[in-house]
């Protein structure tokens with residue numbers, strides 16, 4: 001299949017330009033240094049990579065410019081006019097793909113934390129004996145699981161965003177968190193219900209009340225059992241976060257699209273974007289696997 | 300210490316009603332060891348679980364140490380900390396070590412300091428004979444050891460009464476003795492105990508009084524000598540013939 005693909009791409013005559021990709025992660029930006037007056041270069045001191053250029057104006061003012069040696073454009077005694085370049089300073093700047101990756105990362109992280117909290121509270125309501133709480137949580141779970149995330153994001157952005165005047169980023173994070181919360185709630189419910197009844201009874205018989213028994217006995221055990229499905233949920237969340245690009249949040253996916261409009265390196269960029277998502281999700285899996293090993297000591 | 304008056308517990312579900320406990324009135328004096336025996340499904344566990352409020356009663360009264368459990372205003376958590384319970388399936392907390400199992404409720408419920416709780420836990424581990432296992436997780440212990448930890452865990456709350464629900468039924472035969480030994484020692488020390496068991500030897504040796512239950516009813520009640528030698532009721536006679 002790989003060979004087939006290779007032949008097919010040969011046929012469509014696509015020029016691969018992988019060498020263009022790195023600059024969208026990190027690039028060297030030149031800040032041009034220009035003289036603010038007419039004058040003459042009085043001295044040039046080369047200090048390795050840096051160079052100090054001194055310029056004296058017609059009425060005797062002296063001004064020093066520190067620039068990178070490689071960009072030096074003048075010689076001693078050159079006459080300069082207002083706005084002429086002396087040289088430039090170079091700075092490393094994060095490119096759009098790096099910024100997009102970062103946005104996706106923190107967006108998913110914040111949404112995960114809120115999703116976990118919402119899911120935990122809803123999951124507890126779901127198993128509680130209070131009928132109202134139970135029905136409300138079931139309603140929430142059903143509504144969220146029964147509608148597409150994309151539609152939820154639009155509702156959050158266009159409807160709730162307008163009514164409550166919330167920014168696109170808050171709308172995006174809320175939509176993701178509330179979406180994840182519904183799934184987390186079901187995972188937590190299943191986890192709690194998988195703990196043998198005897199655990200709660202033993203805790204109660206020792207005089208612990210229900211919240212204490214939950215905190216010390218049931219939830220720690222349920223957490224251990226729900227770690228694999230929770231991990232899957234949060235990995236999904238990272239991937240689903242690409243949908244917020246539709247409400248113009250510059251996450252990894254949107255950055256990729258923007259880079260494509262200026263480079264036309266469509267194939268390379270999408271492969272790169274896919275790899276970056278893979279990087280995020282596999283790092284998360286590794287972290288979770290490590291936590292799982294840590295928790296396995298009591299087995 | 301414990302008094303039950305016309306205690307009823309009726310389970311309803313799937314169109315049938317089960318009168319698990321059907322009008323039991325009895326009392327347990329302070330320092331007394333009461334053994335409850337009876338055929339499977341006769342309501343022994345349910346009765347015991349009512350005594351510390353794990354089951355809500357349908358009607359009647361339970362008075363533990365002067366507090367009426369059937370009163371809506373009673374805080375059951377306050378009663379439960381005075382009533383220790385040991386289960387057939389041990390129900391140790393698998394994510395905590397032996398020591399942590401024993402200190403948890405002391406800290407959370409009794410608000411003891413960590414070192415005080417640990418000291419009490421170690422005393423009790425010595426008493427039940429597994430001092431060397433304090434840092435082991437329950438999953439690595441034999442059934443008999445787990446049950447002894449469970450007894451220590453209940454004792455750590457310094458309860459006024461201990462309830463045992465078939466504490467040796469889930470054990471391999473060679474481990475029954477070590478658990479019964481701990482229970483006998485407790486009885487000698489004057490602990491008030493209510494024990495559901497099929498160990499007739501234990502009942503005969505340790506019990507001050509034997510209660511025989513059948514179909515949720517308290518059929519016969521008396522000293523072990525009376526019960527094992529000349530039971531009045533036909534059902535008790537039939538049961539004894541089977542088990543002895």
Ligand SMILES: Nc1ncnc2c1ncn2[C@@H]1O[C@H](COP(=O)(O)OP(=O)(O)OP(=O)(O)O)[C@@H](O)[C@H]1O
Nearest residue numbers: 310312317319337338339340341342343344345346
């Ligand atoms: N939670 C419950 N819901 C419905 N029925 C129950 C429940 N718990 C117990 N029962 C029923 O109540 C009756 C008494 O049960 P219980 O467990 O008290 O008997 P037991 O004397 O302890 O029996 P065993 O010796 O087998 O432990 C049984 O018929 C049982 O099926």
Ligand SMILES: [Mg+2]
Nearest residue numbers: 343344345465
């Ligand atoms: Mg039973």
